[in-house]
Amino acid sequence: xxxxxIKYCQLFIFLALIFSSYTPPADPNAKIKVIFIYNFTxxxxxxxxxxxxxxxxxxxxxxxxxxxxxxxxxxxxxxxQKCVVKIFPTVKDIxxxxxxxxxxxxxxGLDLVLKKIKGMSTLVVTEKAGLAKRGSVINFINVExxxxxxxxxxxxxxxxxxxxxxxxxxxxxxx
Amino acid sequence: MVASLQAQHHLLHKAVEEYKKGDLxxxxxAIDQVSQNAxxxxxxxxxxxxxxxxxxxxxxxxxxxxxxxARMNSAKSFAKCISMGHSEYSEECSNGIKYLASTMYNDAAxxxxxxxxxxxxxxxxxxxxxxxxINPGMVDTLAIFxxxxxxxxxxxxxxSIKYLGKSMELKYTDPLSYYFLGKSYLNKGDYKNAEIFxxxxxxxxxxxxxxxxxxxxxxxxxxxxxxxxxxxxxxIKKDPSNIEYLLLLGSSYEKLIxxxxxxxxxxxxKARESYMQALNVDxxxxxxNYNLGLLFYNQxxxxxxxxxxxxxxxxxxxxxxECKDLFKQALPYMEKAYELNPKNKETLIGLSGxxxxxxxxxxxNRIKTELNSLEK
Numbered sequence: 245x246x247x248x249x250i251k252y253c254q255l256f257i258f259l260a261l262i263f264s265s266y267t268p269p270a271d272p273n274a275k276i277k278v279i280f281i282y283n284f285t286x287x288x289x290x291x292x293x294x295x296x297x298x299x300x301x302x303x304x305x306x307x308x309x310x311x312x313x314x315x316x317x318x319x320x321x322x323x324x325q326k327c328v329v330k331i332f333p334t335v336k337d338i339x340x341x342x343x344x345x346x347x348x349x350x351x352x353g354l355d356l357v358l359k360k361i362k363g364m365s366t367l368v369v370t371e372k373a374g375l376a377k378r379g380s381v382i383n384f385i386n387v388e389x390x391x392x393x394x395x396x397x398x399x400x401x402x403x404x405x406x407x408x409x410x411x412x413x414x415x416x417x418x419x
Numbered sequence: 420m421v422a423s424l425q426a427q428h429h430l431l432h433k434a435v436e437e438y439k440k441g442d443l444x445x446x447x448x449a450i451d452q453v454s455q456n457a458x459x460x461x462x463x464x465x466x467x468x469x470x471x472x473x474x475x476x477x478x479x480x481x482x483x484x485x486x487x488x489a490r491m492n493s494a495k496s497f498a499k500c501i502s503m504g505h506s507e508y509s510e511e512c513s514n515g516i517k518y519l520a521s522t523m524y525n526d527a528a529x530x531x532x533x534x535x536x537x538x539x540x541x542x543x544x545x546x547x548x549x550x551x552x553i554n555p556g557m558v559d560t561l562a563i564f565x566x567x568x569x570x571x572x573x574x575x576x577x578x579s580i581k582y583l584g585k586s587m588e589l590k591y592t593d594p595l596s597y598y599f600l601g602k603s604y605l606n607k608g609d610y611k612n613a614e615i616f617x618x619x620x621x622x623x624x625x626x627x628x629x630x631x632x633x634x635x636x637x638x639x640x641x642x643x644x645x646x647x648x649x650x651x652x653x654x655i656k657k658d659p660s661n662i663e664y665l666l667l668l669g670s671s672y673e674k675l676i677x678x679x680x681x682x683x684x685x686x687x688x689k690a691r692e693s694y695m696q697a698l699n700v701d702x703x704x705x706x707x708n709y710n711l712g713l714l715f716y717n718q719x720x721x722x723x724x725x726x727x728x729x730x731x732x733x734x735x736x737x738x739x740x741e742c743k744d745l746f747k748q749a750l751p752y753m754e755k756a757y758e759l760n761p762k763n764k765e766t767l768i769g770l771s772g773x774x775x776x777x778x779x780x781x782x783x784n785r786i787k788t789e790l791n792s793l794e795k
Contacts, residue, residue, distance in 0.1 A: 271775065272719070272720050272723050272724075272742075272772070272775075272776045273723075273775075273776065273778070275723050275724060275726060276723060276726075276735065276739065278728065279726060279728055279729075279730050279735055280732070280735070282728045282729065283729075283731065283732050283735075315728075316728050319728065320728055320729070386778035388743075389743045389746070389747075389777045389778050389779075390736070390739045390740065390743055390778075391739060391778075414732045414733070
């Protein structure tokens with residue numbers, strides 16, 4: 245009897261090669277806008293009546309920066325004031341606030357917002373081209389793929405806000 | 420007592436006579452009775468004839484049965500005869516075992532080739548057992564290895580560890596021993612021993628790609644990125660065009676960025692180098708393009724996420740510039756990945772994110788629309 249020739253089963257070894265996994269944030273620029281907003285509180289002075297109680301940052305509708313604003317409120321104060329974020333689903337829900345952020349999706353309601361906050365010292369912040377001329381104080385714009393802001397000093401003054409000259413030097417001033 | 424012994428001897432004589440006449444059935448009945456008797460079972464002659472009778476039964480009826488009982492009975496009987504000390508039957512018993520063991524080996528080999536591993540293993544094990552009865556000093560390391568291999572293939576990892584370990588102790592040289600031994604430990608959940616044998620195998624057979632590959636898999640599964648980087652680097656040195664390993668190395672460095680943030684900058688650079696090397700090998704590799712694009716994109720996103728809220732506006736301008744540069748670096752790779760496969764969801768998500776980050780909302784929305792239509 246001759247011994248049999250042996251053969252081995254073929255070895256299959258697979259490597260688990262996968263795509264790098266990362267879920268991109270909905271808006272990586274949201275954090276940058278919130279940093280801008282926090283900086284604005286240092287360069288803008290509100291009337292004395294607004295220096296007591298909570299410092300309210302309002303947001304009209306849904307905005308991608310809301311989670312970052314909420315993180316800001318949890319970790320920072322504005323001067324000695326506690327920071328609070330309030331979401332206003334519609335224009336008629338808007339209450340007294342120090343800053344009101346109007347996301348691009350709600351921009352069409354700017355005129356109604358301005359009527360609603362008339363007489364209040366609210367820093368209106370928008371993010372659509374042309375809105376600084378139409379009543380907002382600060383308007384985020386993109387210049388060469390970077391986040392910048394326009395500043396309308398006269399709109400600020402109308403609302404009783406005093407803007408530092410340092411902030412004007414950092415933004416694009418609109419008359 | 421004497422009468423009983425005489426009767427048993429008579430029965431043994433009858434078994435031999437029936438065997439000589441060729442009546443194996445009657446011969447077996449008689450020899451089985453004799454072998455169960457206390458007196459006659461102590462005689463070598465009884466076991467010799469039992470071996471002979473069963474061997475002929477095997478040859479006559481059971482050669483196609485790889486689990487033949489007759490063969491086992493025959494081999495055991497011959498072995499029993501030998502164990503009783505030297506006698507006039509010893510040589511023939513040895514020859515009988517030699518013959519039977521060779522049939523066991525051949526059946527084992529046939530079954531192994533036919534991927535019937537259970538009987539293959541049993542026959543290798545039996546072959547080894549009976550060979551050791553007639554050649555106590557002889558060691559068939561190949562058969563020991565095969566016993567281990569078939570046990571492994573039959574998922575009997577305790578046995579595969581036993582035989583593969585033994586084949587190694589006996590200096591059987593084949594990288595497969597390390598491979599299957601390591602895998603046996605791994606399948607038992609013994610990661611530590613698996614790693615020991617894979618590493619030994621790699622040291623002994625540095626050119627063997629299978630062991631390196633399984634070790635790569637092992638570290639990948641366990642998430643041991645530092646060891647994974649080490650082995651991938653070694654293997655890439657041997658074959659710098661191994662695109663799979665280059666991609667894996669890049670991805671492993673990316674995982675180290677998260678695990679060991681103190682050396683983050685270094686790991687990012689090494690991940691980039693690995694992906695770039697992969698692209699040098701194949702510029703149209705989807706994963707290399709995607710991963711490189713995402714590496715730059717993630718760097719920018721991390722920079723933004725790590726920013727403290729009280730970053731001043733002048734510093735913010737500088738960081739935005741850095742991030743813009745990174746997003747721009749990411750874009751051509753992600754666009755290339757998109758060109759290579761416009762239906763890949765990950766690529767669409769990544770590309771849309773990069774456009775969005777560069778404030779190119781029009782393109783970001785266009786890609787999002789494509790993504791949405793894919794998901795429908």
